[in-house]
Amino acid sequence: MTSITIPATDNPAHHPDPTLQGSGRQWQGRFEAMASPCEILLENVNEAEAREALQFAARETWRMEHKFSRYVAGNPVDRINQSHGTPIHVDNEMALMLDYAAQCFELSDGRFDITSGVLRRAWKFDGGNHLPDRSETDALLRLVGWNRVQWEKPSLTLPDGMEIDFGGIGKEYAVDRILLDLNRILPEQASVLVNFGGDLACNGPRANGNAWVVGVEDHKKLSDSTETLSLRGGALATSGDSRRYLINNGVRYGHILDPRTGWPIPDAPHSVTVAAPTCTLAGMLATFAMLQGGEAEAFLQEQQVPFWVQRS
C-alpha cells in the first residue's frame, strides 16, 4: 500500500492522503471526502496510470467538496447563504447545479427543495424522542421554498434568512464527474468503478468481462453488507440512512422531511436504492421515491428502473 502526497493547497479540509493498493493491472485507490469513504477501482491500467487517476480523483473530489459544502466559510454556497437578500453572481458549474435543483423542485412538485435544510434546526434525528412544536416548524417554513428564490442565470437572490445546500445532489454529482473525467484521462480499455460511500458508477463491466459485485447495506445489520448486486454498467445510488430517525410514542420518524409541511414524510422507506445510467439520476430517483412515502415502490415501478426498497 502506498500513500500519494497531495499538496496542501489542493486539500483544504486536511484529509489524510489517498492510498493506492494493488498490483499489475488491478488497482484500488481510497481516500476520504464528503463524510464518506471514497473508492476508485481500476482495471487494465498500469501503476503510473492508477496513481495519476487516484491523484486526480482525490484533488477533484476535494475541490467539489470545498465548493459545494455548506460547512466551508467563504465558499460559493456560504457566500449565497450569507448574502442577506442581495443578488449573487455564480459561476457556470454552480449555475448548472442551481438549474438542476430548480428542475428537481418542479418535477417533484416542491418535495425536493435545496432550501429545506433550515428545517433541521427543529429536528434532531439522533435516535432520541424529542418532537418539535408545530409552531416551531411553521416558523421555519417561512424560510423554505425554492419558489421564493430569484434565479435568473447567472444571478441568484436568496431572501434573508434562507439557506441552500446541495446535500441531496453533491456526492452523486461528484461520482459521475469523476467517472467521466477518468474515462477521458485513462486509456480506452480501462475499467473504472467510482464508489463514494455506496453511491457508485462504473464505465462498463470489469476487465475480464464479469460484472462488478456490489454490496447493498442492510439497515438491520449496520456493519456488514449482506446482499450483493451485479453491475455491468451505469450507476447505483441509495437514499435514506437507517441511523437517522427518532421515535416518539412508538412512532418512528424518518429523517426525510417534507419541505411543504416541515414534518417527516409519513411511511417513508428506510432506504431506497436505484440503478440508472448515471449516479446523479439514480440518486435523485431514490430521493424522489423517498419523498413519495408510502408510494415509493409504485413510483419506482412507473419509472421502469431496477430498485431495492427497504422498510422495517
Next chain:
Amino acid sequence: MSFSNWFTRRRLRQAATLLTISATLAAAGCSNLGVKPWERDLLAEPDMQLTVSGVDAGLDDHIYFSKEASSGGRGFGGGGCGCN
C-alpha cells in the same frame, strides 16, 4: 411589369387581415407559452419534427406543383420543373 395593379384591394385586405391574426397569435405565443429545456423530451423525438421526412414532402410537393396552381407554404414554393 407593373406593380400598381397586381393586387386588387379586396384581396389585399383579406391577406392583411389574415396576417394580422397570425401576427397576433404569434405575439401572444411568445409571452407565456413554451417549455423548460428539460421538458423537450417529446418535442425532440423525430416524429415530432415539423417535417418528418424531407423526401416524402419533396415528392408530394412536386406532384402537387404539377397538378395544382398553388405551391410552397411550408417552404419555398420554387419551381424547378417545366411541368407547370
Next chain:
Amino acid sequence: MQLINDKKNGKPVGRALATATCALLGVQATTAMAKDQPGEWDVETALLVYSETDDRVQAAEPVISATRNFDGDKKLNLKLVADTLTGASPSGATPSDLVQTFTRPSGIGNYTVEAGEAPLDDSFKDTRVAVSGSWTAPLNRDYTYSVGAYGSREYDYISTAVNGSLTRYLNNKNTTLTGGLSLGMDLIDPVGGAPIGLSRMALRANNTEAQFDQEFAATRESDDTKTLVDALFGVTQVINRRTLMQFNYGVSYSSGYLTDPYKILSVIDEAAGANYGGNLIGADGNPIYLYEERPDTRMKHSLYWQTKYMLENGDVMDGSYRFMVDDWGITSHTIDLKYRWRLSNSYLEPHFRYYMQSEADFYKRYLTESEYNGGVPTVSEASADYRLGELTGMTFGAKWGYRLDEDRELAIRAEYMIQSNDGDEGFGKLTNHDLYPDTNAMWLQLSYNF
C-alpha cells in the same frame, strides 16, 4: 440501460429527470436517438411510382438524400432526384363531335383524338434530374444560418436556384423566427421553339408540307426565361411539452415566360345553326386552335399554419392549413391531416388532404368566335389549362413504417388522389361533352433510411 416512461399521461418524471441530469453532467442522453450523431451520414432513399388512370401520365422517381452531421450542430444535405415521365396530358382543347387532329408541339407529326374523347397530348416523354445541396450551421447561440443551391435539367427546361435563410431563437428556444430568400432562374426551350401566345395552331390538313412549315414557323419564337423570387417569414412556437406550432408567410414573384408552351384552346362557333357550339372552322377548312397565353408576371402570397400534437398514448397528430392568393385571381385552401399511430417498432400513418382553388381571371375552357375575332383576339390572355380552373382535390393515403433498429427504417406509402374540375359548361353541341373529366392518380413509394 434506458429510462422509459411509457405512461405518458402521468408526470413524466423519469424521462424529464434523465434529460435534466444529462444537462447537468454535459453528456448525451442515453435515450437520445442515434440520428444526428456527428460524423455519420444519414441516408434516405425512396422510389416513387406514379400513375394516372386512363393512360395518362406514368412516372417513376428515385430519390437519394444524404445528410452529414458535423460537430457543433453543422449539417450538410445533398439530394439527388431523377424522374422519368411518359403518357398523355390534357391539351386544353375541348372534346368535339369531329375527329380532331392536332400538330405535335415539335411540329413533327400529328396526333388524332376520336370524336367525343378528351383531347390528350401523348407526346410526353421526359427525364428530369435534379440535384440540391444545403449547409446549415449556427452563427452563435441565438442564430443559425442556412444556404443552399438547386439545379435541375429536363430536355426542354433548365432550372437553377440559390437560397439562404437566417433563424433566430428566442425565449429559451421556444420561439423560432426564420427569414429566407430564394432566387431562381429557369430556361425554357421547348422543342420546335415556344409558340407565340394566342397564335393559331398550324395544321397539315388541306395544306402542303411547305405551307404547313411556313405557317408553323410563323407561330414560333425562340427559347425564353423565367425568374423567381421567393421570400419566406416563419414563426415556430413551442406551445407545451406535446404541442408545436408554425406560421409561415410567403411571397413569391415570378416573371418572364410563365405560359405552358404545350397548352392550347379550342375556338367555338357561336353562329346559330347546325354547328352552334361546335369547333369554329376557318377559311382553310380546319378547326381553329390557339396556343395559350398567360401574363408575364405572377405574385403569390401564402399563409401556412401547421400544428403537431403528441397524444397521451404517444401517437402524433399533424395538421396544416394553407391559404394562397395571387394576382392571377386564384385563391386556394389546402388542409392536410396526418395521424401517426405508433406501435412498438412500427407505425401506421393515415393521411388526408383536401385542396380547393378558384379559377384564374384569364381561365377560359374555350374561346368563342367573337373572342377570337377573326384572328385578332379580344382577350390578351387566355388558358384552358385545367390546373388554372376551379378545382377540388382530395387525397387519401397511408404510410406504414418499420424500424429495423435505431438507424434503419423501411417504409411503404400509398396515396390516391381524385381531382375534379368545375366551370362553364358551354353551349349548343358543347354541352354534349364532358368538359371537366376527373383526374385520378395514385402513387406508391418505397423508402429505406439508414
